[in-house]
Amino acid sequence: MSEIQTTTIDQLGEFGLIDHLTRRFKLINPTTAKGIGDDAAVIHADNGKRILVSTDLLIEGVHFDLMYTPLRHLGYKAIVVNLSDIYAMNGHPKQVTVSIAISSRFTVEALDEIYEGIYHACQAYGVDLIGGDTTSSSKGLIISVTAIGEAEDEKIVYRNGAKEGNLICVTGDLGAAYLGLQLLEREKRLFLENPEIQPDLDDQKYLVGRQLKPEARKEIIEYFEEIGLKPTAMMDLSDGLSSDMIHICRQSAVGCELHESRIPVSEDAYNQALTFNMDPITCALNGGEDYELLFTIESEDETKIANHPYISVIGQITAQQEGCMLLTKGGNRHKITAQGWKHF
Amino acid sequence: MSEIQTTTIDQLGEFGLIDHLTRRFKLINPTTAKGIGDDAAVIHADNGKRILVSTDLLIEGVHFDLMYTPLRHLGYKAIVVNLSDIYAMNGHPKQVTVSIAISSRFTVEALDEIYEGIYHACQAYGVDLIGGDTTSSSKGLIISVTAIGEAEDEKIVYRNGAKEGNLICVTGDLGAAYLGLQLLEREKRLFLENPEIQPDLDDQKYLVGRQLKPEARKEIIEYFEEIGLKPTAMMDLSDGLSSDMIHICRQSAVGCELHESRIPVSEDAYNQALTFNMDPITCALNGGEDYELLFTIESEDETKIANHPYISVIGQITAQQEGCMLLTKGGNRHKITAQGWKHF
Numbered sequence: 038m039s040e041i042q043t044t045t046i047d048q049l050g051e052f053g054l055i056d057h058l059t060r061r062f063k064l065i066n067p068t069t070a071k072g073i074g075d076d077a078a079v080i081h082a083d084n085g086k087r088i089l090v091s092t093d094l095l096i097e098g099v100h101f102d103l104m105y106t107p108l109r110h111l112g113y114k115a116i117v118v119n120l121s122d123i124y125a126m127n128g129h130p131k132q133v134t135v136s137i138a139i140s141s142r143f144t145v146e147a148l149d150e151i152y153e154g155i156y157h158a159c160q161a162y163g164v165d166l167i168g169g170d171t172t173s174s175s176k177g178l179i180i181s182v183t184a185i186g187e188a189e190d191e192k193i194v195y196r197n198g199a200k201e202g203n204l205i206c207v208t209g210d211l212g213a214a215y216l217g218l219q220l221l222e223r224e225k226r227l228f229l230e231n232p233e234i235q236p237d238l239d240d241q242k243y244l245v246g247r248q249l250k251p252e253a254r255k256e257i258i259e260y261f262e263e264i265g266l267k268p269t270a271m272m273d274l275s276d277g278l279s280s281d282m283i284h285i286c287r288q289s290a291v292g293c294e295l296h297e298s299r300i301p302v303s304e305d306a307y308n309q310a311l312t313f314n315m316d317p318i319t320c321a322l323n324g325g326e327d328y329e330l331l332f333t334i335e336s337e338d339e340t341k342i343a344n345h346p347y348i349s350v351i352g353q354i355t356a357q358q359e360g361c362m363l364l365t366k367g368g369n370r371h372k373i374t375a376q377g378w379k380h381f
Numbered sequence: 382m383s384e385i386q387t388t389t390i391d392q393l394g395e396f397g398l399i400d401h402l403t404r405r406f407k408l409i410n411p412t413t414a415k416g417i418g419d420d421a422a423v424i425h426a427d428n429g430k431r432i433l434v435s436t437d438l439l440i441e442g443v444h445f446d447l448m449y450t451p452l453r454h455l456g457y458k459a460i461v462v463n464l465s466d467i468y469a470m471n472g473h474p475k476q477v478t479v480s481i482a483i484s485s486r487f488t489v490e491a492l493d494e495i496y497e498g499i500y501h502a503c504q505a506y507g508v509d510l511i512g513g514d515t516t517s518s519s520k521g522l523i524i525s526v527t528a529i530g531e532a533e534d535e536k537i538v539y540r541n542g543a544k545e546g547n548l549i550c551v552t553g554d555l556g557a558a559y560l561g562l563q564l565l566e567r568e569k570r571l572f573l574e575n576p577e578i579q580p581d582l583d584d585q586k587y588l589v590g591r592q593l594k595p596e597a598r599k600e601i602i603e604y605f606e607e608i609g610l611k612p613t614a615m616m617d618l619s620d621g622l623s624s625d626m627i628h629i630c631r632q633s634a635v636g637c638e639l640h641e642s643r644i645p646v647s648e649d650a651y652n653q654a655l656t657f658n659m660d661p662i663t664c665a666l667n668g669g670e671d672y673e674l675l676f677t678i679e680s681e682d683e684t685k686i687a688n689h690p691y692i693s694v695i696g697q698i699t700a701q702q703e704g705c706m707l708l709t710k711g712g713n714r715h716k717i718t719a720q721g722w723k724h725f
Contacts, residue, residue: 070431070534071539074540074632075470075539075540075541075616076435076466076467076469076470076540076615076616076617077433077434077435077466077467077469077470077472077528077530078433078434078435079431079432079433079434079470079532079537080431080432080433080434081426081429081431081432081534082425082426082429082430082432085425085426085429086426087414087423087424087425088423088424088425088426088432088529089421089422089423089424090421090422090423090424090476090478090511090512090527090529091420091421091422091512092478092480092512092513092514092525092527093480093514094480094481094482094514094516094523094525096482096516096517096518096519096523097519098519099482099516099517099518099519100516122420122421123420123421125420125421126419126420126421126423128421132434134434134436134527136436136437136438136525137438138438138440138443138523167434168434168435168436169436170436170437170438172438172440172443172444173440173443174440174443174523175440175441175442175443175520175521176519176520176521177519177520179438179440179482179518179523181436181438181480181525183434183436183478183527184421185432185434186421188423190414190425193423195415195419196418196419196420197419271420272419272420273420288418
């Protein structure tokens with residue numbers, strides 16, 4: 038018989054709690070001059086580099102469901118999705134602040150799980166936790182993360198730089214996170230109908246993992262630096278390829294043509310989509326949360342990325358009046374539309 | 382007959398909403414290279430200055446009560462309390478990010494009110510709104526603000542620099558925000574008991590204003606620069622004088638002696654405390670949210686601040702083993718204890 042030890046937050050008090058949760062975090066970046074413990078954290082910008090700032094708010098019941106989201110993965114994901122925004126500027130994340138609001142049903146051990154995930158994300162991506170706020174919520178769990186990064190001014194890539202004739206690229210494969218979510222939602226429904234049935238997701242580790250514990254494309258940004266490639270426009274895929282591609286086109290005042298046959302979909306995602314009677318390409322176009330990078334490059338740079346195993350060229354930038362189009366395998370041209378995640 | 386026009390958030394869509402809410406905000410700081418509209422905002426650190434970062438999470442039902450908090454004041458306060466943290470480092474706030482989660486009961490007009498307050502705070506303090514996130518909440522209103530500021534490295538004031546013999550100073554007067562809150566809570570109770578009774582707070586504008594629409598001490602930081610004074614330690618009073626003084630003492634490994642007779646309490650706060658059968662000094666020691674600055678200075682700097690109308694010298698730093706003490710008007714010495722705000 039094992040006993041599970043639980044500690045209430047009251048037992049530690051607010052400052053005891055912060056000490057407890059953050060004691061493992063050591064500052065690793067030389068530009069982090071002061072982390073947790075004062076009114077504000079202090080950063081010094083490295084050699085006149087630009088500072089990048091991005092922030093996200095994650096709300097239980099809107100952005101995640103604790104019925105199937107392990108707290109540790111949630112902590113990891115909360116960090117990663119913010120770092121992804123810094124990489125999407127062609128920058129390097131260096132610091133994060135994390136604010137958490139929890140209802141009284143959470144124990145210190147539950148918070149420890151969240152911080153375990155935060156810790157591992159910080160270690161994996163080399164970022165410092167430099168501040169935050171811990172408070173109670175009237176309902177549910179709320180996590181607010183701000184990521185801070187740096188980049189040389191001339192290397193920053195915005196969404197508005199795509200030019201006619203540029204090639205459109207994505208990293209990794211698309212649609213898997215969305216299909217992972219559908220699997221988790223299906224298992225949740227089955228469980229609620231009959232709690233005796235235990236979920237069986239062992240065959241679907243890839244899809245579920247892409248949903249619950251995504252990674253940000255650090256190595257691609259490092260690869261760009263290594264080969265001396267600067268994309269003309271870039272963003273990370275959080276809302277879905279269609280929606281995010283339309284963003285780049287709008288901000289760059291251009292159109293695009295995506296080739297259905299070139300959109301990368303993993304075998305697992307392809308098979309699972311068919312099992313669900315869904316079109317795999319529709320999942321890739323409209324499913325969100327892949328956190329892959331969508332970027333455009335000058336056509337003469339194609340050789341630089343041609344042999345990279347995780348970069349696919351999926352289309353080209355056209356004139357604005359051409360609109361945002363998908364060239365299907367059957368040779369038809371369809372207008373793509375933004376569906377994306379609706380949180381309202 | 383006037384009709385009140387309401388717009389649902391669905392009518393605008395997420396991006397339409399962000400455009401709508403932020404269209405008035407123009408970037409005013411030359412160090413803000415890119416604001417809203419990309420994966421991350423871009424800042425350039427001015428001449429090698431340090432970057433300061435502070436963040437706060439405000440939750441309906443925990444940090445504010447919409448029964449008596451005008452949304453416009455709430456937006457203003459959400460910004461100001463974060464700027465206060467940057468001033469408390471002897472720094473100058475330059476940018477903020479604001480993330481808001483709202484339940485579906487909020488209309489666009491309600492959000493407009495919050496952003497009206499945010500706008501006025503940004504204008505009053507000269508900061509740029511550079512990013513954020515707008516999402517739905519399952520319950521209530523949530524506001525997360527990150528403030529970013531700058532300071533020359535050698536001017537940054539931490540909490541851990543107080544030295545034996547230093548003088549302890551506060552700005553403004555204390556306890557008023559707490560008494561304002563008590564007044565609002567009383568009116569709320571009366572209203573809930575009998576909705577016919579309309580609140581009468583006209584005589585209490587100062588106290589209620591200190592609670593609902595606090596200001597940060599920008600002009601004091603500018604005054605320090607003008608007279609060439611650098612405090613040895615500083616923080617802003619959010620949890621209450623006792624609690625925050627103990628923080629400085631702990632982090633600086635010193636003790637303190639506060640003089641009851643020197644703690645500044647406004648006439649309004651004094652009278653209202655007596656009406657409530659409270660001790661005015663207890664309100665000043667334990668009431669939070671005054672957002673005044675608590676700081677320590679070298680004793681030889683006393684002349685520099687002696688004539689400032691909003692700075693009071695309230696005691697001196699002692700050796701750590703002396704503890705944190707209050708010297709009462711009657712000549713007794715009491716240990717001060719941290720009460721502060723409890724959010725758990």
